[in-house]
Amino acid sequence: MIVILLYLQTNILSMINLLSNLKISVPDKIFIKDPESSDLGKRIIEHSILLIEEIGFDNFTFKKLGAKIGSNESSIYRYFESKHKLLLYLTSWYWAWIEYQLVFATHNIPNKKEQLFKAIEVVTKSIKEDVAFSHINEVVLNRIIVNEYSKSYLTKEVDNENEEGYFAIYKRLITRLSGIISNVDNSYEYPLSLASTIVEGALHQHFLKSHFRTITDCDQDITPTDFFTNLTIKVLNI
Amino acid sequence: MIVILLYLQTNILSMINLLSNLKISVPDKIFIKDPESSDLGKRIIEHSILLIEEIGFDNFTFKKLGAKIGSNESSIYRYFESKHKLLLYLTSWYWAWIEYQLVFATHNIPNKKEQLFKAIEVVTKSIKEDVAFSHINEVVLNRIIVNEYSKSYLTKEVDNENEEGYFAIYKRLITRLSGIISNVDNSYEYPLSLASTIVEGALHQHFLKSHFRTITDCDQDITPTDFFTNLTIKVLNI
DNA sequence: GAATTTATGATAGTAATACTATTATATTTG
DNA sequence: CAAATATAATAGTATTACTATCATAAATTC
Numbered sequence: 001m002i003v004i005l006l007y008l009q010t011n012i013l014s015m016i017n018l019l020s021n022l023k024i025s026v027p028d029k030i031f032i033k034d035p036e037s038s039d040l041g042k043r044i045i046e047h048s049i050l051l052i053e054e055i056g057f058d059n060f061t062f063k064k065l066g067a068k069i070g071s072n073e074s075s076i077y078r079y080f081e082s083k084h085k086l087l088l089y090l091t092s093w094y095w096a097w098i099e100y101q102l103v104f105a106t107h108n109i110p111n112k113k114e115q116l117f118k119a120i121e122v123v124t125k126s127i128k129e130d131v132a133f134s135h136i137n138e139v140v141l142n143r144i145i146v147n148e149y150s151k152s153y154l155t156k157e158v159d160n161e162n163e164e165g166y167f168a169i170y171k172r173l174i175t176r177l178s179g180i181i182s183n184v185d186n187s188y189e190y191p192l193s194l195a196s197t198i199v200e201g202a203l204h205q206h207f208l209k210s211h212f213r214t215i216t217d218c219d220q221d222i223t224p225t226d227f228f229t230n231l232t233i234k235v236l237n238i
Numbered sequence: 239m240i241v242i243l244l245y246l247q248t249n250i251l252s253m254i255n256l257l258s259n260l261k262i263s264v265p266d267k268i269f270i271k272d273p274e275s276s277d278l279g280k281r282i283i284e285h286s287i288l289l290i291e292e293i294g295f296d297n298f299t300f301k302k303l304g305a306k307i308g309s310n311e312s313s314i315y316r317y318f319e320s321k322h323k324l325l326l327y328l329t330s331w332y333w334a335w336i337e338y339q340l341v342f343a344t345h346n347i348p349n350k351k352e353q354l355f356k357a358i359e360v361v362t363k364s365i366k367e368d369v370a371f372s373h374i375n376e377v378v379l380n381r382i383i384v385n386e387y388s389k390s391y392l393t394k395e396v397d398n399e400n401e402e403g404y405f406a407i408y409k410r411l412i413t414r415l416s417g418i419i420s421n422v423d424n425s426y427e428y429p430l431s432l433a434s435t436i437v438e439g440a441l442h443q444h445f446l447k448s449h450f451r452t453i454t455d456c457d458q459d460i461t462p463t464d465f466f467t468n469l470t471i472k473v474l475n476i
Numbered sequence: 477g478a479a480t481t482t483a484t485g486a487t488a489g490t491a492a493t494a495c496t497a498t499t500a501t502a503t504t505t506g
Numbered sequence: 507c508a509a510a511t512a513t514a515a516t517a518g519t520a521t522t523a524c525t526a527t528c529a530t531a532a533a534t535t536c
Contacts, residue, residue, distance in 0.1 A: 033512095040513075056394035061493065072514050077495075150388040156294035158449050167450065174453040190455040193465045196446060197439045204438050205431055211396050212405065215412040217428040227431045234473045271483095278484075299522065310485050315524075 024100065026092045027165050033079050035089070041079055043069045045093075046135040048086055053140045057087060057148045084152075088166050091152050094145050095170045097138065098123060102176060112183045113238055117229060119180045123173070124202035124225045146206045174199060185236040194235060198228050262338065264330045265403050271317050273327070279317055281307045283331075284373040286324055291378045295325060295386045322390070326404050329390050332383050333408045335376065336361060340414060350421045351476055355467060357418045361411070362440035362463045384444045412437060423474040432473060436466050 028034070035041030047069045052060050060083060066073040080086040102122045109115040127142035153167060161167070177195040181188065188194070205224040208216035218224055232238075261274060273279030285307045290298050298321060304311040318324040340360045347353040365380035391405060399405070415433040419426065426432070443462035446454035456462055470476075 038512080058393060062495090063493085072516095073494095074496090074515080075513050078513080082494075147392055150392060153449070154385055154388060154445075155296060162449060171450060171453050178453075190460070190465050190468065192453050193443055193446075193455045193462075194469070196442065196453045197435065197469075200442050201435045201439055204434065207392075208431075208434060211391070211400060212409060215409050215416075215430050215434045217431045222428070224431075227428050230428065231432070231435075231469075231473055234475065235469055237472065276483080300524090301522080310487095311523095312486080312525090313484050316484080320523075 024093050024096045026089055026096065027168060029164055030085055030089050030092060030166060031080055035079050040069075040071060040075060042135045043071070044076055044079055044086075045090070046137070049090065049137055049140050049144060052087075052090075052144050052148065057083070057144075057151060084155075087148060087152050088161070090141065091145060091149055092166070092169050093136070094138075094141050095173050099169060099173045099176065102173065106180065112180075116180050116184050116232065119177055120198060120229050120232060121225050123177060123199050124228050125223070126206055146203050146210075149203060181232070181236070184238060188236055194232070198232070202228060262331050262334045264327055264334065265406060267402055268323055268327045268330060268404060269318055270315075273317050278307075278309060278313060280373045281309070282314055282317055282324075283328070284375070287328065287375055287378050287382060290325075290328075290382050290386065295321070295382075295389060322393075325386060325390050326399070328379065329383060329387055330404070330407050331374070332376075332379050333411050337407060337411045337414065340411065344418065350418075354418050354422050354470065357415055358436060358467050358470060359463050361415060361437050362466050363461070364444055384441050384448075387441060419470070419474070422476060426474055432470070436470070440466060 033041065035045050044065065048060070048065055051065055051068055055064070062076045062083060063073045066076055080089065102119055105122055106115045106118050109118060126146075127138050130137050130139050153161075155161075174192065174195045177198065178191040181191040181194055202224040205216055205218045205227060209218045209224075213219070218227060266272065271279065273283050282303065286298070286303055289303055289306055293302070300314045300321060301311045304314055318327065340357055343360055344353045344356050347356060364384075365376050368375050368377050391399075393399075412430065412433045415436065416429040419429040419432055440462040443454055443456050443465060447456045447462075451457070456465060
């Protein structure tokens with residue numbers, strides 16, 4: 001019993017350690033100065049998440065953020081050249097964090113089907129628990145992704161920014177999921193489209209669940225994870 | 239032969255007649271003054287579509303539109319209280335037009351499966367031909383929907399605007415498609431989520447095809463219609 | 477056909493946004 | 507302790523997203 005507890009504790013501690021030491025890496029062209037490198041930078045990230053959730057990205061300004069953190073607008077501009085870049089930072093961070101969980105949660109599952117189910121769960125679930133020891137509130141960040149992610153790429157600058165690598169992490173996540181799908185059914189013709197549909201579609205179902213309840217079956221009992229797991233089972237005939 | 243030609247011609251003519259007489263109806267709270275009621279109103283609609291396509295919705299302003307149509311910014315404000323309302327108008331018009339096509343194209347198909355395939359085609363295809371005799375360019379409007387539709391509901395005001403009925407047409411379209419799905423397989427548990435996933439997902443696949451080619455299987459040969467038709471066949475086991 | 481209503485145009489003005497630039501003042505580091 | 511670096515404060519600009527007012531043109535009605 002003590003051995004088991006110790007073992008569990010060691011695992012939990014090593015995971016905490018891993019999570020707090022592991023620096024989620026965001027393409028460095030997105031920021032002017034790395035917000036992880038200073039106290040002000042971390043406060044910018046922490047409170048931008050809370051403020052965007054509160055008033056929405058469209059109403060969010062650096063001036064309002066400055067007021068919230070008792071800092072000056074001009075200081076925030078030393079970290080990000082625009083609020084759009086800050087959104088790119090937050091979304092890249094989020095998808096890197098999801099990718100990390102995907103790799104971590106699936107890598108020691110030998111059964112390919114179970115691996116796929118786990119992967120779908122990771123990319124479609126709503127985040128309920130915050131990893132409390134960082135300045136980033138993942139629960140709130142998840143809600144921002146649902147409401148604002150599309151705005152990061154639905155722009156006239158998307159092709160240039162894509163070339164600069166701003167969407168690399170997201171695309172790598174989709175590619176990974178696609179690979180896990182193909183591992184289960186190598187003959188399926190549309191693994192990339194299925195993967196991108198699951199990830200984007202799950203965000204959309206979460207949105208509908210909160211705002212357009214009449215056009216989704218998702219509710220308190222049925223989750224987007226249930227819907228997309230069922231869909232994938234049928235599409236891959238497993 | 240003459241009889242057939244005459245018959246075809248009659249059909250085409252009656253369709254042209256139907257299309258040019260049929261006024262696509264948009265919830266009237268969206269506008270201040272109905273743009274269909276005047277020449278200036280029609281020019282506003284016609285050129286807003288072209289200008290939004292050209293510079294993107296984020297960079298679009300009534301001042302720029304005024305310059306384009308040789309009219310004054312203040313005159314445009316007499317039709318729409320904001321550019322957001324104009325986007326709601328354009329998207330409502332688009333979905334009403336798609337809904338019309340859905341009903342028209344499916345209503346005389348007796349076979350339920352074929353009806354579903356036709357419905358999926360209507361909601362997932364990219365528009366290639368403009369119905370030339372109106373001021374609305376449907377090909378360009380379709381591209382605007384792909385790039386801008388999400389912005390119409392990803393706002394802090396979505397719940398209020400939803401109560402005002404601004405998204406009623408879109409929701410009705412999804413409900414219709416859901417009904418067609420249930421007609422084919424009444425035991426399927428997620429007809430609404432599948433319908434909303436097909437419609438939103440098709441827009442997303444069209445976007446990926448143009449901008450993030452590495453995370454979709456759709457290209458010149460494979461269309462979003464192919465992908466979602468195949469997916470639906472497998473999900474409903476038909 | 478004059479009077480009146482309605483539609484559009486022109487101009488001005490406001491508060492907020494999305495920044496840039498400059499200078500001053502802390503804080504950290506060699 | 508000097509020098510470098512980070513942050514704060516202030517000012518300024520062009521643009522946006524409107525509102526308000528007044529003038530004029532066109533259409534409608536009496």
